[in-house]
Structure formats: C-alpha cells, structure tokens
Amino acid sequence: MKKKNLISVVGPTGIGKTRLAIDLAKHFSTEIVSCDSRQFFREMKIGTASPSSGELAEAPHHFIGSLSVEDYYSIGQYEEDALKKLNGLFENYETVILVGGSMMYEKAVIEGLNDLPEADEDNQKKLQAIFENQGIAKLQELLKELDPEYFAVVDFHNHRRLLRAIDVIWQTGKKYSEQIAVSQDSRDFKTIRIGIEAPREELYGRINRRVDLMMENGLLEEARSLEPFKHLTALNTVGYSELFKYFEGEWDLDFAVSEIKKNSRRYAKRQLTWYRKADDIHYLPLGYSQEDFNSLIEYINEQIDLNH
Structure with a gap:
C-alpha cells in the first residue's frame, strides 16, 4: 500500500509560511493542519498573525482558532489530536499540509515527543x-x-x-x-519538510513591518480585551505581555511596540537556530517566483515517487 505524505512547511515567524501552505494545498487539492500553538486560540487572531478569513477560504484549515485562551491544552494533547485528524484526512487525501513555526509541535507530529538518550x-x-x-x-x-x-x-x-x-x-x-x-517508527506517513529562507536583515525588516501592521489592524484593542486573562499561559507570549506592561503604566506605547519587535526577532533567531540543525529541509527563497514554486513541486513529486 502507498504511504501517505505530509508536507511540513516550516520557518521563522513572519517569513510567509501561511501563503506557501495555501499555495501547496491548492496545488495538491488538499487541507492544512496548523502546528502554530499560538494560532490555536481564537481570541488572539491579530497578535498571532492568524490566517485571514480570505486565506481560510482558500483552503480548509484545522486547529486555527479552535480553542479559547481559557482552555488548558498541552503539547501531548495536540500530538494526539493532530495524529487523529491526519488519520482522518489521509482517508481522503494522499497528501496533507502541516504548517507552523512552533518547533516542538511540529516535532510532536512528525516524530513524537520522546527524546531518547544518546548512546552510552x-x-x-x-x-x-x-x-x-x-x-x-x-x-x-x-x-x-x-x-x-x-x-x-x-x-x-x-x-x-x-x-x-x-x-x-x-x-x-x-x-x-x-x-x-510515539516515535518516528510509529508514523505511517512520509514527511517532506519545506522551508523559506531569507537574509537575516530582510527577515528582521519583515518582522518589524508586520508588528506595525498588527498595531494598525487593532492589536492594542485585542490585547486590552485579553487583559483579564493575562495570568494564563496562552497570554504569556510576545505581542501581548509587552502591551500588558503598557496598560499597567510600566512602559510607554512606543517602547512596548519596540519590545514586541525585538522579542519577535529574538524568537525568529531561536527558530533559525533550530531549523539550521536539520538536514532534511528543502528551501525556497523568500518572494519565490512561479518558476521556484514549479521546481518545488517537482522536488515534492520526486519525494512522493520514492515513497511508492
């Protein structure tokens, strides 16, 4: 029997994973599973750069806005839920898309969480x-x-x-x-990992512009509506914790926004370090052309053929 294929789109925050995942889902006429742990929460749309209603309409998405910030949700629960969802989707599709920059959540899906010790x-x-x-x-x-x-x-x-x-x-x-x-041995699908890469300065510029756009789109009001829940784990995250300090009078607004940018860049740096250790990610350039996308599809099809 043919093995199923999971195309996992990875990369740092702000690099354009959502767009690429949708382009791939449309090409393969399939659905998207999110492994972005911040986008699970429906009250945090702006600050987590959740896909817009237009983007959600382009391809079916799962685990976007599926929880409330008041819900307790662990990575172990996500692993179980995501695998269950994938099993269901694989009944209808040969290939499914996974997307998100939450490194451990992707690892939970493609490998399982158990870290075995190195050889003694x-x-x-x-x-x-x-x-x-x-x-x-x-x-x-x-x-x-x-x-x-x-x-x-x-x-x-x-x-x-x-x-x-x-x-x-x-x-x-x-x-x-x-x-x-729950290790790789028990995964009965093949994972094909795809990334987007950009010069660091360009990525940092994109992150800064994205924070400005979030502010224009109403991040301040969204954070204010969530202030009563600031003690919850879901809100202990970049984009919200800085604005809570502004509400408390600890920081002025310009400084809070500059801290969101700085902390987002720091997070991107950690993500880049994590992905750099992997040798199985096929990269596309930022702002990829139709030609780049076509050669990516060729690469994916080759990987799928190897699977048969």
Whole structure:
C-alpha cells in the first residue's frame, strides 16, 4: 500500500509560511493542519498573525482558532489530536499540509515527543563485547528478558537495533517499547519538510513591518480585551505581555511596540537556530517566483515517487 505524505512547511515567524501552505494545498487539492500553538486560540487572531478569513477560504484549515485562551491544552494533547485528524484526512487525501513555526509541535507530529538518550559509550562497549564473544543470540535473550513487547516487533537479526534498545533500557530503567510508543517508527506517513529562507536583515525588516501592521489592524484593542486573562499561559507570549506592561503604566506605547519587535526577532533567531540543525529541509527563497514554486513541486513529486 502507498504511504501517505505530509508536507511540513516550516520557518521563522513572519517569513510567509501561511501563503506557501495555501499555495501547496491548492496545488495538491488538499487541507492544512496548523502546528502554530499560538494560532490555536481564537481570541488572539491579530497578535498571532492568524490566517485571514480570505486565506481560510482558500483552503480548509484545522486547529486555527479552535480553542479559547481559557482552555488548558498541552503539547501531548495536540500530538494526539493532530495524529487523529491526519488519520482522518489521509482517508481522503494522499497528501496533507502541516504548517507552523512552533518547533516542538511540529516535532510532536512528525516524530513524537520522546527524546531518547544518546548512546552510552560504556554500555555500547559492553554490548559489543557480548555480541563478539557470545553472538547475536545472547543479545536477543537479553532484550527478550528486558522488554518482551519490543522483542516481539524488532528485527532481531539486526544487532544494531538490539544494541540500541538494550543501551536505552540500561540508561533509563524503562522499557524501550514504552519510550518509542510515539516515535518516528510509529508514523505511517512520509514527511517532506519545506522551508523559506531569507537574509537575516530582510527577515528582521519583515518582522518589524508586520508588528506595525498588527498595531494598525487593532492589536492594542485585542490585547486590552485579553487583559483579564493575562495570568494564563496562552497570554504569556510576545505581542501581548509587552502591551500588558503598557496598560499597567510600566512602559510607554512606543517602547512596548519596540519590545514586541525585538522579542519577535529574538524568537525568529531561536527558530533559525533550530531549523539550521536539520538536514532534511528543502528551501525556497523568500518572494519565490512561479518558476521556484514549479521546481518545488517537482522536488515534492520526486519525494512522493520514492515513497511508492
């Protein structure tokens, strides 16, 4: 059976992910799942740069404005909800779009949240010696004893898999099967990650202009309406916490706006650092042309073909 495809559009705040996700959704006649944790909250439309009603009308979106700031919602709940939603969408579509700059929320969908420890050198040496002196059967026996559930599903002729699992169990004292319950192994779709890149100065200029536009569009009024909820986690975020300080008389408005810009640029810098570590993101230039978009579609189709 053909594997399904998830095209994940990533990148820093303000770079144009929403537009690219919509262009891709229209090309593939599919739907969009958001992994932008701030856009989940319906009362925070302006400050989170949620897609406009026009944009939402161009392609079906999920998890945009689906919660109230008063709702408690964890990343674990999101992982469960997003996978459930994807399973439903994959019944109708070969390909679905994921978009958002919340790094851990994307990771929750495409990999699962469990961070397994790095290999322990001493454990690896011990296990390698067992393998060399007593053969693979001894490793199989060890794993079967420590974690019968994983032993039942692992390729037990692959000694590297056995070494890895036993090492993790020794380090954590927990069964490997429990720790990988939501790992990449359990994802039955292929992820194709797409990014947009821009010179840093250009990105920072876009972020500054976007904050000015948010202010013109009514961010001040939106933040004022949310002031009674400022103690909630959802509101402890760039664009709101700075304006709350203005309302309290701690800062003047110009300074609060300049802090929103500064903190948005800082957040973008953290996002860039995170994405730079990944070697599986195919990048488009900012302000991509139709030609750039066409070659992106070619790249995606090649990846999809590899999947069949």
